[in-house]
Amino acid sequence: MKVSKVMTAKEAVAKFIGDGMTVLVGGFFHAIAYDITHEIMRQKKKHLTICTPSFNEHADQMIGSGCVDRIVSSYVWMEVFGPLYSFRRAMEKGIPHKIEMEDYTNFSMMARLVAGALGIPYVPVHSLKGSDMMKYSAWMGDNKVKLMKDPFGSGVEHAVVPALNPDIGYIHAQRSDEEGNFQLWGITGDAPWSMRACKQVIVSVEEIVSREVIGRDPNRTVLPGYKVVAVVEAPYGSHPKNSQGYYNVDRDFIFKYIQESRTEEGWKKFMDEWVYGVADRTEYLKKYIDTFGMKKFMSLKAKDMSSGSVNYGF
């Protein structure tokens, strides 16, 4: 008999995320699983290596909480919203402890994940060459990036980057069936390649749907469910980021975090309130509504811009 993959974020993190693991944190400004991220912090996971092409506040919160020893990424910031202060405190002052980072570029990170997903050892890129990212590396040493002459005779020397196969990855998507055949639309970011590169995947979703619903639009499925070890149903699991078709970005809340995290004390207060002071996403949402009101909460809800369906008939 099949064991169900459907579980809570608490169960999924306890069961599948271990100290010292290399964790792919999925999502590119969209599709970020805040519910899983906050659970990792509540369970005080340690010595994680977190990877993704571009990180926002979720990484900043994990760094500040002391879960992270190493980052493999190209970007830790929040665009026009401003810098991420826990990241800067860790990199500049070693607070709460010194962290290491392997700096890549968005595309070369994807190249590493594509190689990982396809089971090939490395891939050449036009990126990185000529930059100081070629000269400096942290723990990876010479294995971060190498130069290789095109073996097919163009004469060009390319940077080659090694495959990345994280121990586990997690992401937030719109829907999944109970087997983990999950569907993501809108900005897919690092997916599907990042998830395919992972040895195991936890997916948190707005809704769990039947296998039949998935089968009606199979082109939208990100990866075969057999890679998925846990399916977590978490409405608003991406807040304060968005989930296309479900809710918009909560810009006020992101600004609030960036403002309050300017000082270590402000950061701690925010975390005590919004992460450590709540047991799970349900309590988080209740707290959000209690604090900001139902009207503000409802203002985040997405407008209906449904696409027409396509005919899969034959």
Add this chain to the structure above:
Amino acid sequence: MADKYTDFTLQELMAVAAAREIQDGEKVIIGTGLPLIGAFLAQKTHAPNIVAIYESGAIDCKPIFTPFSVADPVLVPGAAMQGGLVEGLGVVHAGDLDVGFLGGAQIDKYGNLNAHVIGDYRNPKVRFAGSGGSNDIGAGCKRTIVMMLHQKQRFSEKVDFITTPGYLGGGKEREKMGFPGGGPSVVVSTMAILRFHPETKEMYLASYHPGLTVEDVKANTGWDLKVAPDVKETERPAPELIRILREELDPTGIFLKKK
């Protein structure tokens, strides 16, 4: 009626200057902030047929309001194609795109950009975001437009870290690397428009912004900045462009901070 648009802010001048660098029909990869406003202004005026691409994989976007982010959900409905990073930056990497926008904490005279650190990389005084898609855009786009805050410590003889190569050591150094893209064609700074000498690839002053002089720009540049023989004042934006910026593109003044 047009009177209230004859005055303009520095950010508005820069957005208009950036828009002028884009030709109709070009494929453009757009960042956030001023570059985004500049590209949208071009699209609304002289370049209606540009293909606007975001590294988040949104291709040929027609957003109904100005996006906050390269991954704003407003980019998705109405786009010709929506993919992920492999699609959005893949077209850059393949050398398909005409123009990309770049920025950074420091630039040197050959247009090399630093978006990583001030100070020692291993023990930084200030740590910045890192490359994101910048290095990829710099390697792949036919030309890049750099937008910079013009201060002496930012326009530096030597950058603390090369995030995105410009012309490296100048001359043919970049050409030898075999990138698909050609390098920076212009720097739109808060003080001036600067371009690159066709052979030496050294940055020179092409025009200074209204209210400033050649000497002001030189005094705020960290090396002995060369000056074009025909150097002039940067063209003032037409009132109609200022109206479009304020009323249509940034009605709440988020990107072009009010004076």
